[in-house]
Amino acid sequence: MVIRTELRRSAAPWAAVLIVGIAAVLLFAFSGPWWKGGGAWNREWTGLARWERNTLVLLWPFAVGVGALQGLRDHRSGMAELLTTTPRPRWRRTAQTAGAMAIAMAVGYLVIFAIGAVQVAGNASYFHWGWTPVLLVGMLSLIGAAWLGMGIACLVPSVLTPPLLAVGALAVAMVTRISPDGGSSLSGSVPDRIAWLSPVQDGPDEAFTSVTGSMNLAQGLWFLAIAVTGFLLLAATRVATKLLAVVPMLVGAAVALPLLPATAAQVQEVDQGAVALVCAEGTPRVCVTNVHKEFLETLVQPAREALALLAKVPGAPTSVEEATTGQPLYGRRPVVPGVVQIDFDDFDLASGERTTTDPDRLRRYLVAGVGTPTCYGRMEMDENYMSLRAASAVSAAALTGELKPLSGSSSAYFRNELETLARPAWESFRVLPAAEQIARLSAMRVAAETCRGGTLEILTNGVAR
Incomplete structure (x- = not known):
């Protein structure tokens, strides 16, 4: 009382x-x-x-x-x-x-x-x-x-x-x-x-x-x-x-x-309960974390289509898994051999909001860079950043047949810069013989995987300067 x-x-x-x-x-x-x-x-x-x-x-x-x-x-x-x-x-x-x-x-x-x-x-x-x-x-x-x-x-x-x-x-x-x-x-x-x-x-x-x-x-x-x-x-x-x-x-x-x-x-x-992987039935292997298992059904088809496109390039990844660590502020997350890692919080998919369910954007995201992760952390950007983004967009276009921005919600600045770099590179790349395209994509994948740089030059000139 x-x-x-x-x-x-x-x-x-x-x-x-x-x-x-x-x-x-x-x-x-x-x-x-x-x-x-x-x-x-x-x-x-x-x-x-x-x-x-x-x-x-x-x-x-x-x-x-x-x-x-x-x-x-x-x-x-x-x-x-x-x-x-x-x-x-x-x-x-x-x-x-x-x-x-x-x-x-x-x-x-x-x-x-x-x-x-x-x-x-x-x-x-x-x-x-x-x-x-x-x-x-x-x-x-x-x-x-x-x-x-x-x-x-x-x-x-x-x-x-x-x-x-x-x-x-x-x-x-x-x-x-x-x-x-x-x-x-x-x-x-x-x-x-x-x-x-x-x-x-x-x-x-x-x-x-x-x-x-x-x-x-x-x-x-x-x-x-x-x-x-x-x-x-x-x-x-x-x-x-x-x-x-x-x-x-x-x-x-x-x-x-x-x-x-x-x-x-x-x-x-x-x-550990959140990062436990939940995988779809059948092959190729497509897995998401337990905390995001509601995305698995949406991801399976575009992921397997992306893996089929990547199979054209020697040494390309053969499975898709959600990354179990967030993108660090500086540097890249660890590379998992043979795996395309998907990050549902990447701004190319989510831009800070709910991740996309658009199959085309998911497929393009997975084949960009021939399945290699970015070399940059969330707080990093230098003079090579836009060149790497452009190379990723061109490599995605090489496998899907159409040049599109990787992100559906990037700022106008990024879209313009990307168009300036990526469009000329794509126009010169698309007229190359199929065998040469595959060779350059393979070389570009190795360079991107090791963060050596020069990925856009490899696609346009065949070698990095």
């Missing part, structure tokens, strides 16, 4: 509503990275849980601020001194207020997840429970933030305390946010283990990874320690008790830091 009263008269209900509103505006009003890639927040369960952690960049400071506002209630009402004279222990009375705030934080955070879960349930073909720890740690961080704000406000009962705490928490959240690729912005300035104490995580770029168990455990212990410190500050009546309230945070940090990953590469791990 008392908790019900606290839920009615405290800031808790409005806090829950605002948490949902802030997160919804962030997720729906902006086309950020949370909409893109296989790990998008509305496409995959782990992606949903991890991208919701990204919203903590605003929700965590809000929780600290609203907690501090709630913590000033007794001081604002002028009842603080009167309440100290009642026989009821302060910790018992404050526990009800803190409990109401914890319920609000948890409900608000879970409602956000439920909104995303409705979308994921309609899109994902791979269900698992690996996302649960990520969700619970994020929820615990909100509760800890609210309780810490309440405790500090009781310690420093000033009207400036809530806004100053919120602004300070926002600065901390912005600076310490964790990226699965680049680590924290504090990397290099402080040890990575300290940076990993941040509640804010950027979501994944693809659907094959999850947060390591040690990361979830360590962060869970840390945010629990923050919550305990906040509650002790809220319940303390003596100076000595208030001073001792910081001990749980110190102990939590001491326990969590050794458990946290030493490097950014150890923050996440491969989800």
